[in-house]
Amino acid sequence: MATQHELDELQDKLNNLIINYLDLFDKYQASRAEISRALSDGFLNLAQANFNAPNRVRYGQDMYDNRMQALRGVGIAVNETDVTAYILKDLTSPPEVVDSEKADLEAPSNLDGPDIGPEKEEVSEIVGQGDHDTPKERPDDSDAALTLANPKADPLRWFGILRPMALGTAQKNFLHSLPPIMELVSTLSDIEYHEKDIRSLSQKVRKMREELGINFIDEPVEETATISELDKLSISKDGAGDEAIEDHRLEDKKSHNQQPEKPAETPSKE
Template structure:
C-alpha cells in the first residue's frame, strides 16, 4: 500500500531576510523621535482636558442648584399671589391683566463687559420728580438772562410764603401703589419673592451659563488638538 509523502522544501534563513533600505531606516528613526516628543504634549493635553471637564461639572452642579433656587422663589411668589387673589373681597384681581399701561421696570439687569469673568449688574431706577418742578426750574433758567433780580426776588418771597413748595416731589415706582396703600400681606410677599429671584439667582444663572459656554468651546478645541496628534 502506497502512502502519499508530503515534501516540504526548506530555504536557508539568509534568503528569507529582507534588506531594509537606508532611507527607510532613517524615516523610521525620525518617526520614533517624533512620537517620543509627542507623548509629553499628548499627556499635557489630556491633563488639561481632564481639568476642563472637572471645572465644567462643578459649574454644571452650581447651575442646577441655582435653577432650583429660582424655581423655589417663583413657586413661593405665585402661591402668595394666588392667596392674595383668593382673599381679595373686591372685584379686581392682582395680575398682569390689571397692570397700569405706564408700567416701567423696577429692576434693570445689565451685562458688564470688559471683565475676565462675565457678570451682571442690577440697577434700580431713581424716583422721578413731578412735572411741576421741571417746569418751574426751566422757567427760572429762562428768566435768569433778562430780569434775574426780579426773578430772585419773587423766588425769595414765594419761598418765604410756601417753604414746602421748593422741595421736589418724587413719584413712587412701587407697583403695589396701583392697588392702594393698604395691600394684603400676601401681595407684598409675592413681590418680595419675585424681587429676590431677579436680584439673586437669575444674574448668577446668566453668569454660569456664559462660563459653561466658554468651557464648552475650550473642551472642543482641546479634543481636536488631541485627535490631530
Template sequence: MEHQEHIDSLLERYLSLLDEYMRLREDLSKLQSGVYQNIARANFTGERGMRYGQDHYDERMRAIRVLGIDEAGEEAVPRFTIRNLMADAAGEGEKDDEKAESKPEGGKADVTLSAQGDSEATPEADKTPEEQDENKAKEAEKKPKKTKKASRNPLHWYGLLAPLPLRTAQTLSIQAVEQVIPRLVSVNAEMEHVEIEIRRARKKRAKAAAVADKEALGMEAVEAR
C-alpha cells in the same frame, strides 16, 4: 499627558458649573412657586371683585430694573447683572440735595445796613417784629426746596395698604430677578465657553497623537532598513 491634564481640569470645572446650574434652577423653581402661591392667597383673601393681576397694571408702567452685560474681550465669558433704577435715582437725589445745601447762595453774605448808614449789620434783637418776620421769610425762600418724587413701586397700583401675601410675592420676585436669574444665565454662558474649550483641547490632543504616531512609524521604518 499635558493635553489630558488640561482636559481633565476643564471637565472638573464643567461638572462644578453643572452642579451650581442645577441648584440655581431648583432655587428659581421654588421662588416662582412661592410667587404664584402668594398671589393666589392675596386674591383669595382680597375684597370681593378685586383681582391682583394685569387688569390693575398702571398704564405708565416702566421698568425699574435693567439688565447689564459685562463682556471684556472677544472670547471673554459675559457676566449678567441687574441694576435697580429706583435705588440709583434715590442715591442721585440725595447727592443733589447735599450739593444744594452745601452751596452758598450768591457767594456773598446778606448785610442789612442800619438807619444811620453804618456798615455793620443791625443786631437781631434791635429789629422790630415785622423786620424779623420779613428776614425769616427771605431766608426761607433762599433755601432749596426738596421736590417729592413719585413712587414707582408697583405695589402702589393696588393702594397704599397692599396685603401681606402680595408683598411677599414681590420680595420673592425681586430675589429671583436680582440674584438667581443673573447668576443662572452667567453660569450657563460659562458652561458653553468651557464646552468649546474642551472640544478645542480634544482636537489638539488628537493632532498631537497623530503626529506622535507618524514619528513612531518613521522611526520603525528607519530601523527596518
C-alpha cells in the same frame, strides 16, 4: 513632534476643564432650582393674596399701570476671558420714576429661553437697592434689595395702599428669583465658553494621540448636544406648568410688545 509629557499636560488641562465644566452644570441646576422655588412660592402667595382680597379685587394684570417703566436693567460685562457676565442694574433715578412692570407675571417669561437677552430682562421689576446707581453684583443681601430709592415707584402701589400682606410676600418671592436668573444666564455663557475650550483642547489631544500613535477609546465630549438638550428639557418643564401661568405669560408678552421703548441697558465694559 509632540512628546508624551506634553500630551499628559494637555490631558490634565482637559480634565480640569471638564471638572470646571461639570461644576458649572451643578451651579446651573442650583440656579434653576432656586428660580423655580422662588417663582412657585410667588405664584402661590399671589393666589393667597387673591384668596384674602378684602375688596373682591383680583390682584393681577387687571391693575397694572400703563405708564410703567423699568426699574431694573441688565448690564452686560465681558471680562478678559471672554465670558459675558449679566448684571442687574438699578434704573430708578430717585424721585420721579414712575413704576415698572410687575415682577410676578413678568418673571416667568424670562425663563422662556436660556439665553435671556438684556432687552428681555430689563423690564423685570426688582426693587432698587438703596441709592446706588452703579451696577451692582447680585444683591446677596435680600433685605437691602427690598428697599426702594423712590418708594413711590414700588409697583405694589398699583394695588392700593392697603393690600394683603401675601401680595407683598409674593412680590418678594418674585424679586428673589431675579438674582438667580442673572446667575443662570452668566453660568450659561460661562458654560458656552468652557465648551469651546474643551472642544479645541480635545481636538488637540486627539491629534497628538494620533501623532504618538496612541489609540483612544473615549469619544470626545459632546457637550453641545448635552447643553441644548438640558435647556430644552428645562424649558419644556417650565412650559408644562399650569395654564394660569401660561396665560399670564402670554399676556405678558403682549404687554411687552406694547411697551413704547425698552431702556436697553447694555453698558459693556471690557
